[in-house]
Amino acid sequence: MKKEDILDAYRWRQATKEFDADRKIDEEDFEFILETGRLSPSSFGFEPWQFVVIRREDLLRKIKDHAWGAQGQALTASHFVLILARTPEAMRYDSDYIRHIVMDVQGRTEDEYALRVKRVREFQEQDYRLLDDERVFQEWIKRQTYIPLGNMMTAAAQIGVDSCPIEGFNQAEIDELLISEGVMERGAWSLSVMVAFGHRARDFAPKTRRDFNEVVKYIG
Numbered sequence: 001m002k003k004e005d006i007l008d009a010y011r012w013r014q015a016t017k018e019f020d021a022d023r024k025i026d027e028e029d030f031e032f033i034l035e036t037g038r039l040s041p042s043s044f045g046f047e048p049w050q051f052v053v054i055r056r057e058d059l060l061r062k063i064k065d066h067a068w069g070a071q072g073q074a075l076t077a078s079h080f081v082l083i084l085a086r087t088p089e090a091m092r093y094d095s096d097y098i099r100h101i102v103m104d105v106q107g108r109t110e111d112e113y114a115l116r117v118k119r120v121r122e123f124q125e126q127d128y129r130l131l132d133d134e135r136v137f138q139e140w141i142k143r144q145t146y147i148p149l150g151n152m153m154t155a156a157a158q159i160g161v162d163s164c165p166i167e168g169f170n171q172a173e174i175d176e177l178l179i180s181e182g183v184m185e186r187g188a189w190s191l192s193v194m195v196a197f198g199h200r201a202r203d204f205a206p207k208t209r210r211d212f213n214e215v216v217k218y219i220g
Contacts, residue, residue: 006158009154010154014204015165016162016196016200017073017164018201019073019196019198020198020200025079025161030197033156034051034081036151037051039151040148044116046098046101048090048144049083049086050084052082052183052184053079054081054082054183057075060074060080061074063169063177066173067166067170069169069194070166070168070194076201077164077196078197080194080196080197081152082178083194084145084191085144085192086141086188087190088134091141092124093117093121094121099113141192142193145192145193149165149193161199162197162198162199163196165193165194166195167193171190178191
């Protein structure tokens with residue numbers, strides 16, 4: 001793909017507040033979008049996320065009731081995705097999940113695991129002081145989920161699929177809803193962000209952004 005084609009996709013993409021409900025994304029294209037999220041980078045390669053595709057209309061309606069930012073998207077999008085973030089308990093340096101990632105997913109030896117845990121402990125205790133404040137720890141985890149979010153939206157734009165990231169929801173209410181509906185386990189996950197995919201219901205005005213020289217600063 002040429003560089004200008006990539007930039008054209010960025011220029012074309014805008015947050016789609018309402019989709020054409022009659023136009024569906026091809027399943028192969030949607031799996032491609034999800035795959036770009038799965039392959040996204042994360043701190044230490046720990047992948048602290050899960051992507052949940054909501055197909056049940058009754059659940060989409062309940063989500064809409066607790067998400068002011070999803071009023072136009074929840075029921076018109078072709079595909080609606082919840083990006084869950086693991087909780088601090090699961091992401092501690094000594095958790096079973098971290099051992100699973102290092103040993104089973106990354107294929108490291110016991111000695112390599114011990115070295116990795118030592119480094120992660122130093123990072124969590126000293127560099128970012130994550131273990132001092134659970135809220136700070138949770139926000140660090142959630143920030144990582146925005147990497148696959150951005151990658152999925154960009155990949156979608158490159159194949160002509162619209163998207164909209166959604167943060168407009170009541171965190172406590174939506175987490176309780178998802179727990180009660182069996183979408184996630186209490187204490188294991190928290191909703192980080194939602195994203196809707198589909199095809200825009202109408203054209204947009206041209207995108208506006210600050211000038212390059214206002215955004216970028218070179219030192220030296």
